[in-house]
Amino acid sequence: MSMLREAPIGVFDSGIGGLTVAREIMRQIPQERIVYFGDTARLPYGSKSRNTIIRYSRQIVRFLRTRQVKAIVVACNTASAYALDTLQQESDIPIIGVVKPGARMAAEESPGGNIGVIGTAGTVGSHIYRDYICSLRPDAQVFEKACPLFVPLVEEGWRKDPVTETVARRYLEEMIERKVDTLILGCTHYPLLRSTVRGIMGEKVILVNPAYETAIELKELLKRENIENQGHNKTDENPYEFFVSDEAERFRAFADSILPVDITAARQIQIEEY
Template sequence: MQQAIAILDSGVGGLTVVKEVMRQLPQEKIIYFGDTARTPYGPRDAEEVKLFTNQIVDYLIQFQPKMIVIACNTATAVALDDIRNRLDIPVLGVISPGARAAIKSTRSGIVGVIGTDGTIRSNAYEQALKTISPTIQVHSLACPQLVPLVEQGIYNSTEALETVRESLSPLLNKPIDCLILGCTHYPFLTQAIKEVVSPDVTLLSSADETAREVSTILYHQGMLASADEVPVHQFFCSGDAEIFHKITESWLHEQLSGMLVVWQVPTFI
């Protein structure tokens, strides 16, 4: 039986990471869990986010994955070390890859970060960026109104554009040359964000860099799936399965060469 890469998020945002992993590693099986019943994680306190993340990991471990990717910036900020300490398989987050992408991209050394309340409050991105480049300037902004647009599937609407414009207004006069989308939901809103920010600002999602890190780790540990394996992907959610299924198929339709299976997860809440 093919061992999967397990990817988890507070909702559908982690599908942006799934899409890039599937593009770079099409032979790999993905098991995805979106905690759509309890999204968003951003406004919640750190201990609650840790509890939820550990519950999801406990659920995913029954499938014996070879790696876990915490594709949620808020959960990465508060729970990554805990999960790594208790598991003997590789566990990745999305903040360090996003920070590395920004360091490679910025020319001015002035970087913007948008994220949930929890991610921005944790200061995780600024710490990660300054660990690599101590002189970098970081302008951070919490944008709590954006995740609900994605979870409701209205990320291409006029309402989404206006909400993005209002949410990002405090950053628009900052001299940033790249903007980290510090929530995995935000790439769903890329088109709207592009319409609002200067064309000179490069938008950065951690998905690309995270997928490269997944590939590198699996390669060096001899854990890559064989090229002749055809993966059957599994997708789980804790909330409304119909909305989750619709968003998943819409976002991943080009990548889904295997079978898409969506279950309403037995509640452990």
């Protein structure tokens, strides 16, 4: 049990967006080790088919299992929507996604049940947020909007660029017209655009970051399964490992800019081999 407690958490995403989830895990459960994989060679996932997302996700889970992870967080909304159920059925370790924690928070916190969801085309097309929110709160009105340009803009490092604000204003027009009182940032890249979204939506709209809620759920899961790291024997000089399928140095530089720790390296692997 001691070795299992000290095993790392596996976290994966299509690219850098899942770093927002890793960041919350580092903040909320600092004693836990993390193995992160970003599928930078094959992003974005939002435009891929369900079968392709499941195939990619299976490969990544197989890779993470070689790192002896004790649990896995699918830190990608599209993969959570399309592949999570399959991965959970095939796995003997806990696997959680980012959709349900965020949807649950929105359903609980929305003052009037007027909830907006922005995400990739895949996530929005799956209606997974709408369906889960309405199962928890049948009176909710859920408005969904695909924002496919957000991911490439973030990946290009254009978070503060005027072009990004122009695109965001166009995407969010409908949410403003619908007078949503709560907006789910339904892609793990989107919290990196939080200040832009906040400026457009105004201070009164509740912005739900599923990354934050997912870290809370992970903490509860580890405690429930009795596999949380007690932190007593954590002697790693670097308890965080990062792997990508392409552009390792670019990923490392970006990770350094948003994580609360210094990233010494990100290793590139051939994920298709798994």
